Amino acid sequence: MAAESVRDRGACSSRWRKIPRPRRVWCLYWISYIGPVAGAAQQELKALVLIGGGMPKAYWYRAGEITASDLRPGTLVEVPLQKRKVPGIVVETGHPDLGFDTKPIHRVAPDSARLSAEWLELLRWISQYYLTPLPLVLQAGLPKAATRFLFHPPKRATKQPMEKSIMPVGKNLDPTAGQSIAIETISKSLESGSHGAFLLHGITGSGKTLVYLHLAKKALALGKRVLVLLPEIALTPQTIGRFESFLGRKVPAFHSGLSEPERRDLWKKIFAGEADIVVGARSAALAPLENLGLIVVDEEHDSSYKQNDPAPRYHARDVSLFRGKQAGCPVVLGSATPSLESYHAALTGKFTLLELKERATSSPLPEVEIVDMKAQQEMQGYQHLSIPLRDAVQQALDRGEQAILFLNRRGYSTRRVCRACGETRMCPHCAVALVHHRSTRTLRCHYCDFSISADSPCVKCGEHEMLDTGRGVEKVEEHLHKIFPGVGVARLDRDSVSRAGEMERILEEFKAGETRILLGTQMVAKGHDFPKVNVVGVLDADAGFGLADFRAGERAFQLITQVAGRAGRHKGSGRVFLQTYNPDSALLQHALKHDHAGFFRDEIERRREHGYPPFRRLLLFEMLSRKEEEVVKAMEVFALILNELAPQAHADVLGPAYAALKKIRNEHRLHVLVKGDYPNQLQWLADEAVKRFAPSQPKSVKLRMDRDPVSLL
Incomplete structure (x- = not known):
C-alpha cells in the first residue's frame, strides 16, 4: 500500500510540473479562495419566489443578508427581474444545490408582511382545479395594488377615504321563528369550529340578511373573522350599511370599484390582521383572510360569481366552500332562487337545507298576473306597457306608492335597419348588431365597446334614413315620461351609472321618494328593499328563453322571481305583471305560483335526461384566432385528440362547433364541450390533451379552458 501511495504521489507530482506556471497559479487560487466561496454559496439560504402575471414559473433567489426568521413561505418580497424590481411571494425556502448562481432578494415587505400557508394552499387548489398557471392565480388573489403601497408608498400624502358615520341600529331586528331556527342550527357549527355547508332558501323578503347579521356577531364574539360575498358591487353600500348598523363598527368593502386610497387602506388592514369582517363582490373570495369563522355567499345562484376573463375562471361560491373546509367553518349559501346544483346538493344531504317560508314583515307574497301581449296588441296596438300594468302603476302613484319596471336590454333600440335596403348595422369586430344609444347619439357594441355616430350612413347603400327595431330601457324611459307626465322616472343600468357615485344617488333618490318609477335592467332585480314599491x-x-344554453330557463326563472320579489315587502299588497307572448309557458306558470319546487322538479329531469349538471361535470374548451381557417383546422385536430382520450376518462365530447357568438373582438370562436363523471379524470383529460396538442398549436390560435362553465354562449 505504501509503495502504491508513493507511486501515486510521484505521478501526480509529474503531471503537476507539466502544467504551465500561470495555470498552476490559477488552480491554487481556485482551491484556496473561490472553491470554498462557491461551496458556501450553494449552502446559502435560498427562496423560491412566485411572481404574479405572465411569468411561467417560480424563480429561486438567494437570501443575501435576510435572515431565515424573516424569510418563510408566505413572506412578501421584492426581487430583481430583468431590469425591474417586482413584488413576489415566497413559496419555499431551503439550501438547494442549483448548479447556477442566483440573484439576491432585494428586500422583504415592511413589518415582514406575510400570507398564511392556508392561503397558499388555496391558490394551489385554484390553479389545479381551474387549470390555470399559479402566477396568474397569484395575480388575481394579490393584485399589484395590494403590494404597491408596501414597497412604494406614495410620495405625497393622499386624501384619505372619507369616514362615513355609522347609522344607528334600526328596529325589528329580533329574529322570527324561522330565522331563529336557522341561526341556532348554523351557530352549532360556528361554535364547535366544524365545517358545514348550509343552503338558506328563503322567499324574497324573508330576512336572510338578518340571519347573516346575527351569525356575524357570534363569529366576531368568538374572535373569528367573517367574509360576506355579494353578486353585485351595487349591493355593497346597502349591505355594508346594514352590517355597520347592527355590529356598531366599520366594515371595509372589497371590490374592483374602490378608489386608490380606499384600496390602500383595505390592504393595510388585511396585512395588519385588522380586517375582522369584509364585505365584497366576487374577488373578495380570494382575500387573504386568516382565522375565518364564517363565510356567507348571498344570492348564491347569481352567475356573476363566475369569473370569465381573464383566467383563473373560478366560481366564488365553490372557492368559498373550499375555504370553509380549510378553515373548519360554516359556509352559508343564501338565495330565494337557489341554483339547481345547490338545491340538489341540499336535497341529497351534501348541504343542510334551511328554509324561510314567510316574509319577515308578515306581508304576503305579491299577486302575480300573466298578461297576454298578443291580446293587448289587438286592443291597443304595440305598446311598451299593457293596459293592466299601466293602470296599476297609475293607481300606485295616486296612492303615493312607487313602481319598478324591468327590461333587461340596454340602449334605445337593439338594432338599426336601413329603410332603403334593409341592411342591419353590424359591429365590424363582432358578430352582433350595434345597439342604438340615443342618450349619447351613438351605435355601440356591447362586447368590444366599438362605437360610431348614430347619424352614420348605411354601409351598403349610403342612405341616412334608419329604422330603430327592438326596444331598450332608453326607449321605454322616453315613453314613461309621455304617459306619466311630471312623474320622476329614474333609469338604472350600466350606462346611467358609469360615473362614480351615480348608482348610490339614483337608489337614494328613489328610496327617498324623489323619483316614483325605477326602470332598469337586472340591476334592479337583486337585493333591493324599497318600502313603498307595491x-x-x-x-x-x-x-332569454330561446338562448342556446342549457341554463337559459333557470336564469329566466330566477330573474323573474327576484324582480317580482321587490313588490309588497312592507305595507300594502304587492302586484306583479309578467308581459309575455307565450302565456302558457310552464316556466311562467311556476313563476305565477311562486313555485320554485315545481320549477326544480321539471328542470332537474331535463338535466338528468341530457346529462348536464348536477349529474355530470362540464369542461368547455374554446379556441380563438383572427384567422378563421387556422382556428377551424386547429380545433378539428384538438377535437380528434379529445375523442381519443375521452373513453379513458369516461367522458363524452360534443363538437367542435362555432360558439353562439361566432366572433368577438375580431377573434373567431369555436367550442368543444366535454361531459364527464369524475373531476380528477376530467383534469387528466385536459392536461393530457393540451400536452399532445401543444407541438401543433399555431401561434395565432389561443386555447382557453373553462371548468364548470355557467354559460355556453
Whole structure:
C-alpha cells in the first residue's frame, strides 16, 4: 500500500510540473479562495419566489443578508427581474444545490408582511382545479395594488377615504321563528369550529340578511373573522350599511370599484390582521383572510360569481366552500332562487337545507298576473306597457306608492335597419348588431365597446334614413315620461351609472321618494328593499328563453322571481305583471305560483335526461384566432385528440362547433364541450390533451379552458 501511495504521489507530482506556471497559479487560487466561496454559496439560504402575471414559473433567489426568521413561505418580497424590481411571494425556502448562481432578494415587505400557508394552499387548489398557471392565480388573489403601497408608498400624502358615520341600529331586528331556527342550527357549527355547508332558501323578503347579521356577531364574539360575498358591487353600500348598523363598527368593502386610497387602506388592514369582517363582490373570495369563522355567499345562484376573463375562471361560491373546509367553518349559501346544483346538493344531504317560508314583515307574497301581449296588441296596438300594468302603476302613484319596471336590454333600440335596403348595422369586430344609444347619439357594441355616430350612413347603400327595431330601457324611459307626465322616472343600468357615485344617488333618490318609477335592467332585480314599491312590471318575460344554453330557463326563472320579489315587502299588497307572448309557458306558470319546487322538479329531469349538471361535470374548451381557417383546422385536430382520450376518462365530447357568438373582438370562436363523471379524470383529460396538442398549436390560435362553465354562449 505504501509503495502504491508513493507511486501515486510521484505521478501526480509529474503531471503537476507539466502544467504551465500561470495555470498552476490559477488552480491554487481556485482551491484556496473561490472553491470554498462557491461551496458556501450553494449552502446559502435560498427562496423560491412566485411572481404574479405572465411569468411561467417560480424563480429561486438567494437570501443575501435576510435572515431565515424573516424569510418563510408566505413572506412578501421584492426581487430583481430583468431590469425591474417586482413584488413576489415566497413559496419555499431551503439550501438547494442549483448548479447556477442566483440573484439576491432585494428586500422583504415592511413589518415582514406575510400570507398564511392556508392561503397558499388555496391558490394551489385554484390553479389545479381551474387549470390555470399559479402566477396568474397569484395575480388575481394579490393584485399589484395590494403590494404597491408596501414597497412604494406614495410620495405625497393622499386624501384619505372619507369616514362615513355609522347609522344607528334600526328596529325589528329580533329574529322570527324561522330565522331563529336557522341561526341556532348554523351557530352549532360556528361554535364547535366544524365545517358545514348550509343552503338558506328563503322567499324574497324573508330576512336572510338578518340571519347573516346575527351569525356575524357570534363569529366576531368568538374572535373569528367573517367574509360576506355579494353578486353585485351595487349591493355593497346597502349591505355594508346594514352590517355597520347592527355590529356598531366599520366594515371595509372589497371590490374592483374602490378608489386608490380606499384600496390602500383595505390592504393595510388585511396585512395588519385588522380586517375582522369584509364585505365584497366576487374577488373578495380570494382575500387573504386568516382565522375565518364564517363565510356567507348571498344570492348564491347569481352567475356573476363566475369569473370569465381573464383566467383563473373560478366560481366564488365553490372557492368559498373550499375555504370553509380549510378553515373548519360554516359556509352559508343564501338565495330565494337557489341554483339547481345547490338545491340538489341540499336535497341529497351534501348541504343542510334551511328554509324561510314567510316574509319577515308578515306581508304576503305579491299577486302575480300573466298578461297576454298578443291580446293587448289587438286592443291597443304595440305598446311598451299593457293596459293592466299601466293602470296599476297609475293607481300606485295616486296612492303615493312607487313602481319598478324591468327590461333587461340596454340602449334605445337593439338594432338599426336601413329603410332603403334593409341592411342591419353590424359591429365590424363582432358578430352582433350595434345597439342604438340615443342618450349619447351613438351605435355601440356591447362586447368590444366599438362605437360610431348614430347619424352614420348605411354601409351598403349610403342612405341616412334608419329604422330603430327592438326596444331598450332608453326607449321605454322616453315613453314613461309621455304617459306619466311630471312623474320622476329614474333609469338604472350600466350606462346611467358609469360615473362614480351615480348608482348610490339614483337608489337614494328613489328610496327617498324623489323619483316614483325605477326602470332598469337586472340591476334592479337583486337585493333591493324599497318600502313603498307595491307594483312591479316585467316588460318582456320571454327574454332569454330561446338562448342556446342549457341554463337559459333557470336564469329566466330566477330573474323573474327576484324582480317580482321587490313588490309588497312592507305595507300594502304587492302586484306583479309578467308581459309575455307565450302565456302558457310552464316556466311562467311556476313563476305565477311562486313555485320554485315545481320549477326544480321539471328542470332537474331535463338535466338528468341530457346529462348536464348536477349529474355530470362540464369542461368547455374554446379556441380563438383572427384567422378563421387556422382556428377551424386547429380545433378539428384538438377535437380528434379529445375523442381519443375521452373513453379513458369516461367522458363524452360534443363538437367542435362555432360558439353562439361566432366572433368577438375580431377573434373567431369555436367550442368543444366535454361531459364527464369524475373531476380528477376530467383534469387528466385536459392536461393530457393540451400536452399532445401543444407541438401543433399555431401561434395565432389561443386555447382557453373553462371548468364548470355557467354559460355556453
